[in-house]
Structure formats: structure tokens, C-alpha cells
Amino acid sequence: MQQILNTLIINTLYYSEPMSLLILSCHFKEPPCTIDRFMENPKTYFVRTYGCQMNELDTQIMTGQLEKRGLTAVCDEEEADVVIFNTCSIRDLAERKVMGKLGQLGRGKKRQIIGVTGCMAMAKKDSLFRKFPHLDFVVGTNNITDLGPVLDEVIYTQKQVYKTDDRFEENLDYLSAKRDHKVKAFVSIIRGCDKFCTYCVVPYTRGQEVSRPPESIIEECKKLVDDGYKEITLLGQNVNSYGKDEPSWNCLFHDLLAKIDQIPGIGRIRFMTSHPVDITKELMLAIRDLPSLCEFVHFPIQAGSNRILKKMHRIYTKEQYFEKVALLREIVPDVSLGTDIIVGFPTETEEEFLETYQAIEQIRYSLGFFYAYSPRKGTPAMRWKDDVPEEVKQDRLQRLLDLQEKIGNDLRKEKTGNTYEVLVERFNKDGKLLKGRTRRWEKVIFEGPESMIGTLQNVRVHSYHHETFLGTLVHSETKYHN
Numbered sequence: 491m492q493q494i495l496n497t498l499i500i501n502t503l504y505y506s507e508p509m510s511l512l513i514l515s516c517h518f519k520e521p522p523c524t525i526d527r528f529m530e531n532p533k534t535y536f537v538r539t540y541g542c543q544m545n546e547l548d549t550q551i552m553t554g555q556l557e558k559r560g561l562t563a564v565c566d567e568e569e570a571d572v573v574i575f576n577t578c579s580i581r582d583l584a585e586r587k588v589m590g591k592l593g594q595l596g597r598g599k600k601r602q603i604i605g606v607t608g609c610m611a612m613a614k615k616d617s618l619f620r621k622f623p624h625l626d627f628v629v630g631t632n633n634i635t636d637l638g639p640v641l642d643e644v645i646y647t648q649k650q651v652y653k654t655d656d657r658f659e660e661n662l663d664y665l666s667a668k669r670d671h672k673v674k675a676f677v678s679i680i681r682g683c684d685k686f687c688t689y690c691v692v693p694y695t696r697g698q699e700v701s702r703p704p705e706s707i708i709e710e711c712k713k714l715v716d717d718g719y720k721e722i723t724l725l726g727q728n729v730n731s732y733g734k735d736e737p738s739w740n741c742l743f744h745d746l747l748a749k750i751d752q753i754p755g756i757g758r759i760r761f762m763t764s765h766p767v768d769i770t771k772e773l774m775l776a777i778r779d780l781p782s783l784c785e786f787v788h789f790p791i792q793a794g795s796n797r798i799l800k801k802m803h804r805i806y807t808k809e810q811y812f813e814k815v816a817l818l819r820e821i822v823p824d825v826s827l828g829t830d831i832i833v834g835f836p837t838e839t840e841e842e843f844l845e846t847y848q849a850i851e852q853i854r855y856s857l858g859f860f861y862a863y864s865p866r867k868g869t870p871a872m873r874w875k876d877d878v879p880e881e882v883k884q885d886r887l888q889r890l891l892d893l894q895e896k897i898g899n900d901l902r903k904e905k906t907g908n909t910y911e912v913l914v915e916r917f918n919k920d921g922k923l924l925k926g927r928t929r930r931w932e933k934v935i936f937e938g939p940e941s942m943i944g945t946l947q948n949v950r951v952h953s954y955h956h957e958t959f960l961g962t963l964v965h966s967e968t969k970y971h972n
């Protein structure tokens with residue numbers, strides 16, 4: 491609980507400076523003339539996490555390392571000896587939030603060690619020290635294993651330190667990650683992205699794709715099962731590329747899924763995110779055949795116009811995307827789908843936006859994340875003028891939100907009255923009803939005892955409020971739509 495408070499996850503769900511192959515370690519601040527006794531032994535920490543699930547997991551790995559050093563979490567960032575901002579660069583707003591916070595910190599009476607990690611660390615590197623002279627360290631996404639040595643260097647030299655390698659080396663201590671949930675866990679299977687969509691900073695802030703060895707993944711999944719975890723979400727910017735960078739392993743994404751499904755006692759497996767081009771028939775068959783693999787696929791279309799898709803370098807056409815959806819629905823008829831959409835990409839016309847609108851109407855996603863295009867420094871799209879006015883972007887966003895609300899409600903109406911297998915995760919915010927999810931990622935709340943947390947229950951959904959189903963427990967012998 492303390493960790494939940496301590497680690498603020500802001501779900502908002504990238505061309506860095508010139509590449510360097512060396513581990514950089516640079517000093518800017520002159521050492522003070524008296525030794526600051528506090529700096530020798532920091533005791534508490536606070537991590538504020540921004541961005542996606544990959545950042546959330548990186549925070550868990552970093553806090554695991556801090557706790558191994560004997561530091562403990564505190565809820566108030568002003569009280570912490572070490573404050574870390576694990577940052578996101580995906581859109582301008584994400585960066586502005588952090589810049590605002592960083593400006594405020596370091597002005598209090600208490601001496602703190604303040605660090606920036608995550609994607610902004612990669613996008614801005616040591617330029618952060620010029621803007622924020624009170625910042626002590628910057629650690630990039632490929633160096634989280636170096637957090638301890640960086641802290642030591644800050645403490646012993648009292649100088650600003652940064653480490654921002656461009657390539658990820660597979661030596662992370664995943665097993666010590668400090669998880670904030672007892673039922674569900676994230677497991678990283680591949681880092682980086684090789685797709686280079688023209689609008690996106692991820693290939694620059696996370697580097698090229700590096701798959702994690704299957705043995706290491708299996709070892710962690712087995713440990714999670716032994717520790718009582720009931721659901722594992724396999725993470726990567728494009729999980730479907732898994733294993734392609736290491737052909738000698740002979741283990742592609744669907745092979746990995748089959749191995750994990752074999753782990754005795756494994757509960758549910760989920761995965762995110764998938765690039766439509768890499769979704770294979772083998773994966774679809776795995777979703778159909780592997781008992782633990784849930785029937786929900788988040789594979790963003792991004793736009794419905796072929797001209798815009800080409801300009802985005804998404805490397806598929808609308809027709810090819812629709813073919814994948816049709817094949818997936820033929821193989822797994824009741825699969826649920828999720829998407830991300832960008833509106834107002836440079837030169838997007840009203841007619842082209844309407845093609846996106848119609849694609850959503852036709853596919854009927856159960857979950858949609860919609861974003862206004864935000865130009866990112868260093869990305870190829872920066873060479874085009876951001877020419878769709880902000881009001882037009884906001885209007886397009888609103889129309890998609892309204893459409894998705896209608897589709898979501900229609901889908902929920904169709905499902906009302908059915909009974910589903912629900913993994914009970916925790917008490918709902920009201921503290922009275924239990925909250926869980928179906929295999930297709932629908933939220934369900936219902937009345938039941940605390941002892942049901944972490945178990946699978948059959949729940950008949952009788953109504954819904956916004957995106958949440960309200961349900962009642964049914965006896966296990968009742969036939970259910972699993």
C-alpha cells in the first residue's frame with residue numbers, strides 16, 4: 491500500500507543527442523567545501539512514475555534495487571532523501587508535467603538527492619543539468635541496472651552524474667523488482683523498438699529491440715507463480731517481434747507463449763503491445779488454444795487513411811489491417827480488441843479523419859486510447875508542419891471519444907446477463923465491493939468477501955455503469971462465457 495502511494499503512476503499513456511557507445515559519466519557541479527553528512531547515507535526514497543507500463547515495471551526494478559541498499563519508501567516526496575522522476579517523452583504534455591515538478595523541487599529546506607530516469611533522460615540527457623542545476627543524476631532507460639553505482643558516485647563526488655547508453659545490455663535484476671500488486675505482475679520480454687513510426691520517440695529513447703532470453707523469462711514467471719501471482723502481463727513496445735533478433739534461440743513470440751502456458755499453476759497470461767504487421771496466424775492460434783492466454787489484443791490502427799498510415803510509416807494499409815482483424819475474429823470469434831489513434835497528424839484532412847472514424851465504427855473496439863498529434867523533437871514527422879489547428883484536433887478527439895462511448899455501451903448491453911470468469915484483484919475504491927476483470931479485460935464489481943481476492947470467480951453481470959459491469963456471484967457449476 492505504501493508503495494502504491496509512493497509510486498504515483500500517471501497513465502498518459504522521442505531523437506536523442508548523438509549516439510555514444512561509451513558509458514558516459516560526466517561531472518558538472520563543483521564539490522562543496524564541507525562534506526554533507528546526510529549525503530553519505532540516504533535512508534528514504536520516493537519515485538514518481540510517468541508514462542507506460544514499461545516505465546511502471548522499470549520503477550519496480552529500481553525500487554527493488556533501492557530497497558536492497560536498505561532504503562525505504564516514503565509517501566511524501568518532500569520528506570524523501572532520494573527522489574526519482576521516472577519520466578515519459580511520448581507527448582509534449584508528458585514532458586511539461588515533469589519539467590514543472592522538477593522546477594519546484596530542490597527549493598525546500600531539506601537537502602535531497604534528485605534524479606531523472608526514463609525516456610526524458612534519454613531525450614534530453616545532460617541538457618537537464620543546465621535547466622535544473624539542483625538535479626543530481628540522470629539515468630537512461632538502458633542503465634537502470636547502474637542506479638546503485640550512480641548513487642554512490644553522486645554521494646562520494648557530490649557532483650552531477652549521468653549514464654545514458656544507447657544500447658540495452660541484458661543484465662537486469664528482474665527478480666528483485668518491488669511489485670505493488672499481489673495478484674498481477676508485469677514481465678518484460680523485449681525492450682526497445684525497431685519500427686520507427688515517423689511521429690514516435692520510442693525508438694530513440696528506448697533504443698533497438700533486444701529480446702530477453704526465454705530461460706530468464708520462464709524463471710521469473712515460475713517465481714511469480716510460486717509467489718502466488720495469478721496474472722502475468724508480458725511487456726514490450728512490440729511483443730510480436732520477440733525472438734526475431736536472436737534467431738538461434740528458435741523461440742518466437744508464440745513459442746514463448748506456449749512455454750509459459752506450460753508452467754504448472756500458471757493463471758492468466760496477457761501481453762502488450764502488438765504492431766499489426768507482426769501479428770501472425772500462429773499467435774492467433776495460440777490465443778485460441780492456450781488455456782492461460784486471455785482473449786484480448788491491443789493492436790493499434792493509429793489512423794484509417796492509407797495516405798496517413800504511409801506518412802506515419804506504419805507499413806500496413808487499412809485493408810491489410812482489416813484482413814488481420816477478420817482472420818483473428820474467425821480464429822477467436824469472441825476476442826476483444828483495443829486500439830490507439832492519433833488525430834491531427836500533419837496534413838490530415840477531415841475526409842481522412844472520417845476514414846479513421848469509420849474504421850472504429852466498423853471494427854468496434856472494446857477499448858480505445860485517442861491522442862492529439864504532438865510533434866516530437868528529432869522524429870521524422872518534425873520536418874512536416876504541425877498544420878492541423880489545436881481546436882480541430884480537439885474536435886476530432888471529442889468525436890472519437892463520443893463514438894467509443896457509444897460502441898462501448900452497445901458492447902456492454904450485448905453482454906449484460908452473461909456470466910464471466912473474473913479474476914478478483916482488490917476492493918473497489920468504495921472499499922465495499924470487490925473489483926476484478928474478465929479474460930477480455932472488462933472491469934466487473936460485485937459483492938463478496940476479502941478472501942476472494944486473488945481467486946477466479948464466476949460473476950453474472952446484470953448492469954453497467956460507465957465502463958464497469960456490476961454483477962453477482964454465481965455458483966461454480968453454472969455455465970459461463972469464460
Ligand code: SAH
Nearest residue numbers: 689690727763790830831832861862863864
Ligand atoms: N508500441 C506501442 C505504442 C507505444 S506509445 C504501439 O506501437 O502500439 C502509445 C501510443 O502513443 C501510440 O500507440 C500512439 O498512438 C501514441 N503516440 C506516440 N507518439 C505520439 C505523438 N508524437 N503524438 C501523439 N500520440 C503519440
Ligand code: SF4
Nearest residue numbers: 683685686687690692
Ligand atoms: Fe512507437 Fe511505432 Fe514503435 Fe509503437 S511501433 S513504439 S508507435 S515507433
Ligand code: F3S
Nearest residue numbers: 541542578579580609
Ligand atoms: Fe513514455 Fe517512454 Fe513509455 S516515452 S510511453 S515512458 S516508452
